[in-house]
Each structure stands twice: as C-alpha cells, then as structure tokens.
Amino acid sequence: MGGGVLSQLLGFFFWGFLWLAGPVAVYSGGPGTSGADAVAVVVDGTAAIAVTDGDFVCATLDWWPPEKCDYGTCSWGLASLLNLVGSSSACYAKSCMLQQEIDVLIRHSQCFLFSFMQNLSNPILLNAVKAFSPLKLRLGGSLQDKIIYGTGDPKPQCTPFIKSTSEMFGFTQGCLPMSRWDELNEFFQKAGAVIIFGLNALNGRVTLSDGSLGGPWNYSNAAALIRYTVNKGYAIHGWELGNELSGSGVGARIGADQYAADVINLRSIINEIYQGLPDKPLVLAPGGFLDTNWFTEIISRTKPNSLDVITHHIYNLGPGVDQHLTEKILDPSYLDGEAGTFRDLQRILSSAGTSTIAWVGEAGGAYNSGHHLVTDSFVFSFWYLDQLGMASTYDTKTYCRQSFIGGNYGLLNTTTFRPNPDYYRPASHPTSFCCGFTANSIVY
Ligand SMILES: *[C@@H]1O[C@H](CO)[C@@H](O)[C@H](O)[C@H]1NC(C)=O
Ligand SMILES: *[C@@H]1O[C@H](CO)[C@@H](O)[C@H](O)[C@H]1NC(C)=O
Ligand SMILES: *[C@@H]1O[C@H](CO)[C@@H](O)[C@H](O)[C@H]1NC(C)=O
Secondary structure (H helix, E strand, O other): OHHHHHHHHHHHHHHHHHHHOOOOOOOOOOOOOOOOOOOOOEEEEEEEEEEOOOOOEEEEEOOOOOOOOEOOEOOOOOOOOOOOOOOOHHHHHOOOOOHHHHHHHHHOHHHHHHHHHOOOOOHHHHHHHHOOOOOEEEEOOHHHHHEEEOOOOOOOOOOOOOEOOOOHHHEOOEEEOHHHHHHHHHHHHHHOOEEEEEEOOOOOOEEOOOOOEEOOOOOHHHHHHHHHHHHHOOOOOEEEEOOOOOOOOEOEOEOHHHHHHHHHHHHHHHHHHOOOOOOOOEEEEEEEOOOHHHHHHHHHHOOOOOOOEEEEEEOOOEEOOOOOHHHHHOOHHHHHOOHHHHHHHHHHHHHHOOOOEEEEEEEOOEEOOOOOOOOOOOOHHHHHHHHHHHHHHOOOOEEEEOOOEOOOOOOEOOOOOOEOHHHHHHHHOHHHOOOOOEEEEEEO
C-alpha cells in the first residue's frame, strides 16, 4: 500500500520534472516527415496504470558450455554458470572445473589462456553486477532441464555437459558440483545480487502417447539442492520450475494439469525446508512462451497460493540468423506486435482473480543466441527500452534480459566483461530510478 503511494509520488516527481523541464522534443521519422519535427509530449502524472517491483531490472545467466554454437558461431565462451568467474586461477585449474571442461578449453587454447587472466575477483564483473544494487539474476535456460545437482543421498555422479548431436539441445546431461555452487553464491553475496534459480523439471518424466512428457516430477534431487542451499545460509529469492516446457514446449512439453501438480509439490517442499525461517522464497513457473489455454489452466489449478510468479519468455524478433533484425528493431509497429502477449497475460491474471503476478523471466529478442553486431550493439537498445516500457505498462513486475553475459545479446562483452550499450539502458529508463515505478499514461 505505502509502497504504491510512494511510487505514485515518485512517478509524479519524475514526470513532473520532465514537465517542468519544458516540452520534450520528439523527432519522428515516419513516412511523410522530412527530418525533425518538434512534438509536444503531455504526461498525465496523476493516474497510475501499473506498478513494477523496485528491482524491476533483471538479467539471466545461462548454462551453455563453450561448445554451444549457432549457425557456425560459438558465442558463449566462458560465460556459463559452470565456468564464469572462477575465484582464482588455481581454482579454475582444479576444483571448480571438471576435467572434461578443462579438456574442451585446452582444445580452445585461447579461451584457456583467458581463463587464467580472469577470475571471480575480476573487478569489472563484480562491479558490473554491484552497480545495479541490487540486480536480479535469473539462473537458467534450456540446459537447466538437463542438469543434476551434485548433492543428496545417493550423491549422483557429477559429470559435465558433453556435446552430442543426438541429444535434446545438443548436449548430454550435466551436473552442478556443490563446490561450484558455493563459489557462485560467494560471488552473488559479494555483488549483492538477488537470485532466482531455475530447477530441472524433467527428472522422472516418461513419454506419453501424445508425445508430451508426463508422470510426476521427481523432486528428490531438487529438494536436496534446496536443502543444501538453506543449510549453507545462501539467500535465494525464488525457485523457478522448468524452462520452456509449457504450451507446445521447446524440446519437450508437459501438460498444464501435471505441471500444476508439480508446482504444488515444489511449494510444499519449500514450505517444509524453509519452515521456521523468516524469509520464504518465491515459487515461479513455467518460464515458457505464453500459451493462453495452458497459462489459464496452471493459474487456476495453482490457486490460491502455490504460484507466486508466472514467468514468460520473449523472442519476438525471430532467429538470430535473420538478416532483417535491424529493420524489425527500428519498426515501431513491429515492436508493438508484442503488446498482445502482455495484454493477454494481464487479462488471464485479472479474470482468474489470482494473487499470482507476471514477470518476463527471459527475453533476448532473437533466439539461438542473438546476432553479433545487432543484439549486442547500440541499435538493440530500441528493442530493449521499448520492451521495458511495454512490460511495465502491462503490470509486469520484473523483466529479465537474456543475458547478463554470454551469447550475442549480453549486457557485458563475453570476453572483456566491458559493458555493451544495453548495459546502460536500465539507468535511462524510469523504472530503475527507485522503489517501484508507476507507469503513467503518456499522451502524444
Ligand atoms: C584475479 O584478477 C585480478 C584482477 O584481474 C588480479 O589482480 C589477481 O591477481 C587475480 N588473481 C589470481 C589468483 O589470479
Ligand atoms: C527419484 O530420483 C532419485 C535419484 O535422484 C531416485 O533415487 C529415486 O528412486 C527416484 N524416485 C522415484 C519415485 O522414482
Ligand atoms: C567484445 O570484445 C572483443 C575483444 O575486444 C571484440 O572483438 C568484440 O567485438 C566485442 N564485442 C562487442 C559486442 O563489442
């Protein structure tokens, strides 16, 4: 309540400031206009249409190994949760890196050399996260549903992802060693990051006659990771179930009725493990593309309090290999096409009368790792800022950009950790100013 009023005031002050600063000149370059026409912008700063989380800005870290390639380019380098930011070169060479990973890097000897130059105490990386104070980081991606955690009883054998064209997403099952999980958490604590962890939702599934995967989620390995995390005192803001398994799925799909039952199970294991602790994490799902029937069903079946956040993904520009990305990015009517997704989801939530809120859990614009010199360059800011504005108008509470680092759409350069242009964009977007921005109606 108080937060809402506060943010309304802040929103008012922000727009009031714009107003006091005089009419804002907007240069329109549409058909029929030549050069620059000054346009007056009137902002109604009194009526709130939506409120975002104070920490609206979020970015993702993914699992892709250096051998992940798209259209002949391998853009992930050492940006995976399994190999980014080793705490020291000694650690890189031994405990935190699996032997097979070292072998891969030796084959890519340039990378290997680089891994000795960079480490967790790399000030650029640490400060890049710190600067957002706090930055939400969502840890996940396609391979999250193929990773097991090196903990529990019996402890699984911990082996890395190995490239294998016959496997879903081109890699075998991988494993997160607990030594690596410790190291990541140490880094997140130092950087003040707020962590959302995407759990493997495919454990225990069988293929059903309609081609979807079914059978209940086997949560024993996930529960072991959550228990380990709580025992270590690591703060996790939210646990998200699965990646792109909703609707028609990417790689695999699971029915909404089964998924709802799995979310309810996740909620109960979290309740049990966090019993007596003051801070309870959020439960998020499904981290997939909006499918109205599927989303409507999971919302209704997880009511009233199993699912805190429904997460959806956005790749509205098509594949990274597309030669016309820049035209789409600079075409306002193309960009506006995505508003329908936000509107539909907002409608689903309001007509269900649920307390579940919406986040964009992953948005990279162009799928299959983006496109070098487009999704990592200045022009992509037209897409990114438009998305931040659009999402907040439709009451999206948090927006996670794919990626913080890695692929061709990182906010940071994968090899140097230096900011790409989009790194600076949230700072120029009013939602990041403070404390839950109120999106106001803007009349042109
Ligand atoms: C880690 O990186 C920092 C900055 O690049 C460097 O000063 C330090 O010596 C490195 N530490 C190790 C153990 O390599
Ligand atoms: C769930 O998976 C674990 C391994 O993580 C296995 O030991 C257990 O038997 C499985 N449970 C069921 C019900 O299949
Ligand atoms: C990232 O840095 C490398 C090395 O300086 C450079 O070759 C590459 O073009 C940079 N990427 C971007 C998107 O600027």
